Each structure stands twice: as structure tokens, then as C-alpha cells.
Amino acid sequence: MTTTTGIEDPLSATEPAKIAIDDVSITFKSKSGPDVLAVKSVSFQVRPGEFVALVGPSGGGKTTLLNMISGLYKPDRGRIDIDGEKVTGIHPGLSYMPSRDALLPWRTVQRNVEYGLELRGVGKAERARIAAEMIAQVGLEKAAGRYPAQLSSGMRQRTAVARTFACHPEILLMDEPFSALDAQTRVRLQSLFLDLWERNRSTVLLVTHDVGEALALADRIVVLTSSPAVVKEEVVVDLGRPRDLRAMHRVPRYHELFAQVLDLLDDTEPIQPASRGGGNARS
């Protein structure tokens, strides 16, 4: 379903926030066990073209928050605005990248990159051209005709990045998109992603549990507490741009920020063995 507010008005510069989350809460009703308050009174804003990272413990409601912004879930309380308009359904200018590549295994790299354009009604020749361009930018020309099963995980995620950018999204929601990759491939993809983003400058909200990744990529970090998610603090990442991800560790400011965010996260985590899968409010 598309929103009825789908007509975009890029010129209404009077509204400074691209995404405005205002006092949002959501509770999941559960048939077995207590209801789960996943997100509680969260408020923060993302400016147009800003890159914000959302960090917090796992099971803390980050994915749920993304799902509300994308219009898949409806908050019980509070409201979410995109471009000053209340989110009531799926927003057409928005792209989403999950941690698993979520490629269509029966389509080649080329056709996977075309997928979003195809769904948005772009003509055949035009989408083939855009896809080929994107595939070249992520360095997969030689693999364009291959199926996902024939690719390494890094190549698959690059395909997903190409698919995401092919639609020129205004807003990019990313849920731990690089977490499934090995360290070397991850840095490579982060750099690639950052380069593409520098040219495109969509508004990005990146969920991650990797503090280093948040610092390396984002302009600002929003730290959430453990479940239910509440905004703990916002940290401005004043590291300038463009950034050389491989040289980050030589910047003293990077380490200061790292320690600061880590401290914030430490406070949020209750002192007990980390429990997986959330729903750990009381046991």
C-alpha cells in the first residue's frame, strides 16, 4: 500500500527535519507471556542529508523503530513524520537494507539491482542502464550475469547496496547491514557505501551494534538504552568528511568518541549475562 501523502515537495525547506520521531512507543501483545514494551517514548530527529547511527543493545527495539519509520508498524503512541507529514504507510522515497542481503535468488545480479526500479515502474531499457551503472560502481561488472548462490557474501551485500542506491532513495534505513561480513570485507563495503553516499547524500538512519562502524560512518550517534528503547544521549561525530576508514584509528578524536559511546552503552546494559532475543525485561 502506498501513502496518500505520497506527493513529495522537496522545496518545502521550512521543515528542517527529514525524519521526526516524537514520543513514540509501541508494545507487542503476546499470547504467551507478558506483553513486550519494545520502544518507550523515543524522540529524535534526523535532518535532510544527515547520517545518523542508532546504537543500542540487541533486543532493544531498534529494528522495531525502523519498522515504524518505514510504515510497516504503527506506533501505539506518539507520531513519526517524514518531511513534516505523518507516516501512515510505506513511503515511496525510502529504501531499506536488512543485515541479510535479501536478494532474490532466482535473479541475476543485474536483475536484482533492477528490482527496485522495476517495482517503481521504470522502463526496461532505462532500468537496465541504471543497474549497469550501479553494478560498475560497486565493482561487480564481471558478476552481473551470476546468481546470488554463485557470489561471496561480500559480493551479495554489494549487490544489495547497488539495488538500494539504484532507486536514489531520499531516505535510507539500514539494519546492521554489514554485520554478517568478515572484518576485511566489512571495511571495504563501508568505504564503498560511504563513497556512494557522498555522491547521493540521502538521509541515512543506520542501526548498528558496532560502535566503530557508527563512528566511522555517521554524523551523529543516537544511543538507546536496553529494552524498552529510550534515547539515552546523542553524540555528534565531529570527525569531518570525507573520511578514510582505514586511517580512522590514527585519529585521537575517534578514540575519545569511542570511549564516550562505550561508556554510555555500558550504563545502559544491566549487569547480568547478556541474554539474547530480547524480551528480557524481567525473568
Place this chain on the structure above:
Amino acid sequence: MLEAEAVVLVEPEAEPGPARPTRSRRAGLIRFAWQMLLLAVFLVTWQMLVDHKVLTELSVSKPTAIWDEMVKLYRGGQIWNNVGVTLQETVVGYVFGVVAGVAAGFTLAFTPRLLAVLNPFITILNSLPRFALGPLFILWFGIGLTSKVALVFSLVVFIVFTNTSAGARSVDADVVTVSRLLGASRWDIIRKVMLPSTFPWVVAGMRLSIAYAVAGAVVGEMFASQEGIGNWIVAGSGVFNTAEIFAGLLVIAVIAGTIDLLGRLVERRVLRWRPEVAMG
């Protein structure tokens, strides 16, 4: 807009190439040679055991007698008529079974409440030994083609149905989410995600049910019929012509084997993207 200056921003990564080893072809030949050798040893041993009266020809026949019987049947022309009848029953029942199974599988996957209501009945019907329905079908549809088609149908439809609905329910949730956020309509999701992702399950069900379809037709003929391979086997049994029975079994094996081989070729072709197919 992204400019046309297509800069490659990454160094190429170690690529798991489609390097199809030439070794596998040779390995295949060697395997085939071993299989032929094993078959030859089996046939020769069989022949010798019967020739030296270790086994009685009446109970197990022998390869040369079966061969003679085949030649006789071939010369007499009955072979084609019988094979044709059995094939016709198999194919008609199979096609109806596949179509109905796929339709029911999808329908029930999209209407979970209806599935919940029907589920116990489906389970009961499915656990019923369907070959045992043969006599009932003879009673309903007579001793001609229809009763055998019904038996084949009843076997195929459940296998395909079970596979289709399992496939339709196991669609990757992440892919559906990403598709919806990329702007997919309900119809797009069905056409571009559900159908292709269920397809391998349907194909698997189709292949599995080939053997059942052939068996259904032959067993149906054994209950009551005037022609077909099953009829031919029963006739051979009636006059203690063991070679004729074995000739019938051989023809069935060839038919089932050929259809299965065709099925496998089609499967390789349409499921090129599957990991096991794509990787060779």
C-alpha cells in the same frame, strides 16, 4: 543523480568462480563404467544361477528368457499398445494432479483460516494408503481409463499440494519486507516473490510424484483392466509366465527412468539459480 563517471570503488574480491572442474566429467564416466560393470555382473550371475539350477526359472526367470519375451512382445506389437495405454493413464492423471495440487497448495497458503479448518481432513486423506482406493475407483469409474487416471490423480495431487503449500509458506520474510519497501504491491509480491520462491518446491513435488504416477497406473490396471502393462503382468502371472512378468517390470522401469531423466533435465534448466544447481 549518480554521474556517469563509473569509478570502480573497490578492489576485486576473491571470487568463488563458476570454475566447473573438467574432473567431474571424467569422474562421471568412471562412475558410469562401474555401474555398467555392476549391472553386467548381476545379469551374468542371475543367468548362471538359473542355468545351474541353483534358482528355479519358474520363480525368477532369467535374462535371456526375458529378452526373448521382449522380442516376442515387440514383434507381436502388443508392447506399444500396452505401453501407450499405461502412459496415457499416467500422463493424464499426472497433469490433472499437478494442476489441482498447485492450485490447492497456493489457495490454502493464502487463506490460512481455511487451511486450519481443512487441515485434519487433509491429514486423514493423506495418511490413507491411496493404492487401497483402487477397487473403489474401479467401482465408480469402471475398468477403463478413468479409474486409473483417478488413482494416479489421487496419488499425485497430495504430493504436489503438500510441497506447494510448504513452499508458499516458507517464503523469506526479509525479501518480502524489502520488496514492500521498494514499492511492491500485493500482486507484485505474489508474482515476483511468492511464485518464483515456491517454484522449486513445486518442481520437487512434481519429480517425486512421477514414480507414484506410473505406479498408480500400473497398480490400477492390476485391479481390473483389459490392457496396459499392469494387465500384462497379471496375465503373465496367471499362466506362470515369469519371463512375461519380468518383461513388464523392465518396461515400467524404463518408462519411469526415462520420465525421471526428462524431469531432471527440465529441473536443471528451470532451476539454474539454485545453489546446488548453480554450483554444479
